[in-house]
Amino acid sequence: MTHAQWMIFISVFAVAAGVVAMIVGVGMALANTGSPHGYVTGASGLAASLGGGALHRHAKRAMADLTDAAKRNEDKIDVDHQIEVATTLINRVGDTDLKDRLNSAAALKALNIHPNADTMFNNLLPGDARKEIEPGASDR
Numbered sequence: 001m002t003h004a005q006w007m008i009f010i011s012v013f014a015v016a017a018g019v020v021a022m023i024v025g026v027g028m029a030l031a032n033t034g035s036p037h038g039y040v041t042g043a044s045g046l047a048a049s050l051g052g053g054a055l056h057r058h059a060k061r062a063m064a065d066l067t068d069a070a071k072r073n074e075d076k077i078d079v080d081h082q083i084e085v086a087t088t089l090i091n092r093v094g095d096t097d098l099k100d101r102l103n104s105a106a107a108l109k110a111l112n113i114h115p116n117a118d119t120m121f122n123n124l125l126p127g128d129a130r131k132e133i134e135p136g137a138s139d140r
Helices: 002-031 037-090 096-110 117-124
Strands: none
Touching: 002 037, 037 096
């Protein structure tokens, strides 16, 4: 990030110096009509401004890429924390069969696999019969 910020600063400085050189070159060209120094100075200023603009564009793109990478890393850290909290809570469960099923569900989440919610509900919760709600039936 620091490198990209310095590159942006340098590019702004190069554009500013180029603009100043172009203004000085135009002034010299108007003051000394017979001398080519004003044209050379103006052309040098134009080249510096164009180079600074290209450097600025490159630095902005690098800064955007770094920001995206930081966002992806932050998301990964958040997911790791969620999995850590989930496994800590799962380890508190006394039933080993239920603990295995919950660890399997946590592994599916960590692998970014999203199974059907009804299937997960019926397979994770303990009980003899499958838990299903009939259409129109009340669950009370």
